[in-house]
Amino acid sequence: MINKHILSGCRVLDFTHALAGPTTTRLMAEMGADVVKVELAPHGDMVRAMPFFKDGRSAYFVQQNRGKKSLCLDIRKPEALELLKKLIGQSDVLLENYTPGVIADMGLSWEVAREINPQLIYCSISAFGQSGPLSGLPGFDYMGQAYSGVTSLMGEPDEAPVMPTISMGDVNTGVHALAAINGALYYRSQGGGGQYIDCSLLDSYFHCHDLNVQLCSNTKGAVQPTRNGRHHPAVAPDGIFRGRDSCMFIIALTPKQWEALCGVMGRTELIGDPRYKTFSDRAAHLDEIIEIIEGWLQSMPSDDASRAALEAAHVPVAPVLTPGEAMQHPHLVERVTVRTVHDRVLGDFKIPGMPLRFSEFPEPLGLEAPFLGEHNATVLGDMLAMSAGEIEQLKASGVLHAESIADPG
Secondary structure, three states: OOOOOOOOOOOEEEOOOOOOHHHHHHHHOOOOOOOEEEOOOOOHHHHHHHHEEEOEHHHHHHHHHOOEEEEEEEOHHHHHHHHHHHHOOOOEEEEEEOOHHHHHHHOOHHHHHHHHHHEEEEEEEEOOOOOOOOOOOOOHHHHHHHHHHOOOOOHOOOOOOOOOOHHHHHHHHHHHHHHHHHHHHHHHHHHOOOEEEEEHHHHHOOOOOHHHHHHHHHOOOOOOOOOOOEOOOOOOOOOEEEEEOEEEEEEEOHHHHHHHHHHHHHHHHHOOOOOHHHHHHHHOHHHHHHHHHHHHHHHHOOOOHHHHHHHOOOOOOOOOOOHHHHHHHHHHHHOOEEEEEEOOEEEEEEEEOOEEEEEEEEOOOOOOOOOOOOOOOHHHHHOOOOOOHHHHHHHOOOOOOOOOOOOOO
């Protein structure tokens, strides 16, 4: 039995696939929401075909879809559309991340859904949003990243930009959508009714510009932020420095931090040097700053000793860990930032932990990822009060689809 949690009682009809939308509904499931994942026959969510695999079961899918119920149907059949409309009437939130226009072509647009359920929170996640010249284009994380100007900031100055091998935009957009949905749910709880939410990868990526946009605007384009390799182009020290046998991030921007760094290095004469007075001054002499800091790092007995000295002086520092190293770090382990979950096919394996922590709900919920169509009968029986005979007829006519469920024994 699932324990109560902060979103217990909230019913979510989830038409999302891949990562951005499933991030939102995964977090909602972790918060206790009742999430019905609508999957289109015959294959369901595309990430069911993403590695790692064991006996045909995707660990990628499991990570993103724990706690959800799978309803798999053939949307081309009129009966399927009618079932979905009835489920809309029983739901608090509908989430979709098709290319704009696709869900309307299915017959399930916001206008249709609002007529069925005026209290519905309807959220569309897309690459570029529901309006504007790019809105009709399909896209993934990296398209939003590229159009937002973010990709241009990553890599070495004289080389092509680099591609990060992590889906920052998808997850970031999913969290943005979660914030909007929870705000809309609160608004509704105050008597405000349902509403439509438009959330895009491009908007979420552009929202991450802390310095670049206002800098470019206020200088009338005279300053064009660009990539600067391992170091921040505007402030210093703020970057990745090479130690004896590894790399580490060091940031010392405030006067107190800069003085502490100079003291740790035994270079107190730098504190009063006018070339290094402010972080902007130091950025103007970045090559010198890099040489000074890396020279000290490589003179130390070890990188552990360097970090210990910096930490003792309260200079912000962090080792550049691999994912495997991060998974073993005592801090991440103690906070369950990396956690072990169990799957009926994959067994025990590690995934990222729940990043949202609530004082009244300290324990994680025991959740499982669904097999394709596993909950067809459960969803239709519980939410629409359909009989076993009616459900069997839908299965026989090809409206419902399901895969075989593995025997855990």
